[in-house]
Amino acid sequence: MNRINQKLNQDKKLLSIYFTAGYPNIDDTISIIQNLEQSGVDMIEIGLPFSDPLADGPTIQASSTAALKNGMTTEKLFEQLKDIRKSVSIPLIIMGYFNPVLQYGVEAFCKKCQEIGIDGLILPDLPADVYDEEYKAIFEKYGLINVFLITPQTSEERIRYIDSISNGFIYMVSSASTTGAQSGFGEEQTNYFERISKMNLKNPQIVGFGISNNETFTQATKFTKGAIIGSAFIKYLTANGISNIDKFTKTILKK
Amino acid sequence: MSYNINTKGYYGEFGGAFIPEMLYPNVEELRQNYLKVMAEPSFQEEFHQLLKDYVGRPSPLYFAKRLSEKYNTKVYLKREDLNHTGAHKVNNTIGQILMARRLGKTRIIAETGAGQHGVATATVCALMGLDCIVYMGEIDIARQAPNVARMKMLGAEVRPALSGSRTLKDATNEAIRDWINNPVDTHYIIGSAIGPHPYPDMVTRFQSIISEEIKWQLKEKEGQENPDYVVACIGGGSNAAGTYYHFLDDESVGIIAIEAAGKGIHSGESAATSALGKEGIIHGCKTLLMQTADGQITEPYSISAGLDYPGVGPLHSHLYKSGRGEFYSATDDEAMQAGLELTKLEGIIPAIESSHALAVFKHKTFQPEDIVVISLSGRGDKDLQNYIDYFKL
Numbered sequence: 001m002n003r004i005n006q007k008l009n010q011d012k013k014l015l016s017i018y019f020t021a022g023y024p025n026i027d028d029t030i031s032i033i034q035n036l037e038q039s040g041v042d043m044i045e046i047g048l049p050f051s052d053p054l055a056d057g058p059t060i061q062a063s064s065t066a067a068l069k070n071g072m073t074t075e076k077l078f079e080q081l082k083d084i085r086k087s088v089s090i091p092l093i094i095m096g097y098f099n100p101v102l103q104y105g106v107e108a109f110c111k112k113c114q115e116i117g118i119d120g121l122i123l124p125d126l127p128a129d130v131y132d133e134e135y136k137a138i139f140e141k142y143g144l145i146n147v148f149l150i151t152p153q154t155s156e157e158r159i160r161y162i163d164s165i166s167n168g169f170i171y172m173v174s175s176a177s178t179t180g181a182q183s184g185f186g187e188e189q190t191n192y193f194e195r196i197s198k199m200n201l202k203n204p205q206i207v208g209f210g211i212s213n214n215e216t217f218t219q220a221t222k223f224t225k226g227a228i229i230g231s232a233f234i235k236y237l238t239a240n241g242i243s244n245i246d247k248f249t250k251t252i253l254k255k
Numbered sequence: 256m257s258y259n260i261n262t263k264g265y266y267g268e269f270g271g272a273f274i275p276e277m278l279y280p281n282v283e284e285l286r287q288n289y290l291k292v293m294a295e296p297s298f299q300e301e302f303h304q305l306l307k308d309y310v311g312r313p314s315p316l317y318f319a320k321r322l323s324e325k326y327n328t329k330v331y332l333k334r335e336d337l338n339h340t341g342a343h344k345v346n347n348t349i350g351q352i353l354m355a356r357r358l359g360k361t362r363i364i365a366e367t368g369a370g371q372h373g374v375a376t377a378t379v380c381a382l383m384g385l386d387c388i389v390y391m392g393e394i395d396i397a398r399q400a401p402n403v404a405r406m407k408m409l410g411a412e413v414r415p416a417l418s419g420s421r422t423l424k425d426a427t428n429e430a431i432r433d434w435i436n437n438p439v440d441t442h443y444i445i446g447s448a449i450g451p452h453p454y455p456d457m458v459t460r461f462q463s464i465i466s467e468e469i470k471w472q473l474k475e476k477e478g479q480e481n482p483d484y485v486v487a488c489i490g491g492g493s494n495a496a497g498t499y500y501h502f503l504d505d506e507s508v509g510i511i512a513i514e515a516a517g518k519g520i521h522s523g524e525s526a527a528t529s530a531l532g533k534e535g536i537i538h539g540c541k542t543l544l545m546q547t548a549d550g551q552i553t554e555p556y557s558i559s560a561g562l563d564y565p566g567v568g569p570l571h572s573h574l575y576k577s578g579r580g581e582f583y584s585a586t587d588d589e590a591m592q593a594g595l596e597l598t599k600l601e602g603i604i605p606a607i608e609s610s611h612a613l614a615v616f617k618h619k620t621f622q623p624e625d626i627v628v629i630s631l632s633g634r635g636d637k638d639l640q641n642y643i644d645y646f647k648l
Contacts (some may be wrong), residue, residue: 052424052537052550055275055430061418073549098273099536103550124275125536149276153438158279176277176438 003091016043016228020063022072029080041250048096057180059231085117095122110142120145163201174210180231182210197223258503264452269569272451277435291578316472321600328621332631342633343494344375352379354533355442362441363458366430368423369560372404372446377411387411388431392422447491448568451539453585462497470489484509487630488611492571494632515586526555529575558587559607584636585614606633
């Protein structure tokens with residue numbers, strides 16, 4: 001069974017952290033992943049930086065630009081990750097935009113992910129229908145879970161379609177926004193989380209966008225399986241460095 | 256082979272809608288409605304009335320006698336430079352603002368490079384009394400001050416794009432991010448034949464008035480609807496798409512595209528996408544674009560801000576790959592000389608974008624009996640400083 005599915009079967013709320021590979025320094029990737037696992041994080045999204053990250057706000061844009069300037073490439077990231085499974089056992093997901101994957105070759109990329117022990121991909125600009133028709137068979141051949149996003153504007157019909165082609169979890173974007181654009185949740189979001197939870201989807205939901213502390217983590221996971229933190233973690237990393245990652249995780253989980 | 260878009264939004268293998276889920280409802284709403292709305296008689300009536308009384312269409316098809324003599328062929332210029340706001344851009348913004356109103360949108364966003372599309376958008380927003388926000392790279396804001404002032408006077412808010420290289424590509428990213436953050440009340444008026452389906456097709460259809468007019472105007476002047484060649488410059492490719500549209504499936508009409516070679520195709524400072532680009536995804540569509548081996552989008556260069564874009568519209572990628580279009584690229588120097596030549600021979604100062612199309616004669620020799628229609632997409636007022644600096648006038 002894929003590590004993501006195993007994790008989703010655990011009886012707990014999951015904390016997933018996104019970071020941009022190659023930031024703050026080109027060789028921080030392994031150290032960040034190991035520190036995150038040791039601090040009690042359940043799942044990690046490794047950001048493959050892209051020159052034009054359309055769905056991201058200023059924090060992740062800046063970390064992506066810096067990572068590319070530091071020399072991060074797809075090849076470099078795979079090289080860094082080649083022995084990651086000797087020291088890390090939690091699920092690892094690569095999150096990025098579709099063009100770098102397309103240039104690497106979709107099948108070659110998936111094959112490499114399987115060799116390394118990557119469990120899934122999140123590619124926000126690969127639309128569900130294109131995935132379904134052209135790439136699903138390739139992802140499945142290499143045991144990869146592809147994760148789709150939904151938003152408060154996504155229709156029920158489309159959510160059911162996305163659920164039907166997913167085999168891990170659904171990434172629930174908390175509000176119509178780019179990453180890092182908001183702080184705190186209102187009634188509108190809570191109602192949305194509840195509405196989706198009542199749809200009885202086959203895939204559990206994990207909330208992303210707008211989670212930055214214990215309060216928002218608790219709100220986001222009341223009706224869902226877990227939450228993803230990106231921009232807030234990158235800001236913390238910029239200010240406090242890798243050695244203090246455990247403090248960040250403790251603040252979120254209030255341990 | 257068909258050169259038009261298929262029902263899934265592709266021209267051959269190019270096009271589609273590679274967008275984050277956050278944009279899906281907006282783009283889907285447009286996809287489901289654009290053809291229906293455009294087909295409504297009341298829409299057509301309002302669109303054509305505005306094109307006539309407000310834009311000043313039809314734009315003349317002018318026989319350039321002295322230019323024809325010089326190159327020993329028959330050259331007609333399609334005078335989009337005479338449109339209100341000075342370029343073909345307004346054909347599309349008129350169409351899209353009417354579309355936005357029918358979809359109940361109250362807030363308009365746009366991206367702009369040189370400011371021509373920004374001005375054309377601000378103009379129609381003033382006309383319709385809608386809020387207008389134009390994203391423009393911080394660097395472009397500094398080098399296109401007169402157009403920034405025009406947009407502000409027209410009531411638009413000009414927001415600087417501060418990310419990346421702070422030019423057109425980044426302004427487009429910022430406009431898309433704005434749309435993600437404002438999914439309900441906002442319409443995004445894309446200025447070129449790029450972006451996710453249905454944008455390339457919608458923009459092409461609004462611009463197709465150019466080739467529609469060429470057909471009947473040429474019939475009047477030459478007794479035939481079809482020229483031997485249609486020629487246009489290509490950045491994203493909206494004036495070219497409009498110029499080619501009604502000739503796409505008639506292979507007796509040669510289609511010629513001129514891209515911006517900048518300081519030379521292999522100088523590292525160029526925007527000649529067909530020569531330097533590879534298939535990939537940019538701003539929501541699969542098309543040819545300039546990128547690194549690793550799939551990072553690279554920065555183009557051209558003296559012409561309107562051609563300074565790292566991709567071309569999916570229609571043009573299809574015309575290139577299928578061989579239907581002949582693609583050339585003109586360097587900064589060739590374009591500037593061609594612009595000066597038109598000024599001296601015909602008394603018309605062209606936009607530097609259009610000067611690239613006029614540089615076709617540096618790359619191709621036509622027969623004396625050939626009828627060659629060149630899209631003069633814009634006027635050169637906005638480029639005066641560039642011409643002054645270049646020719647030390």
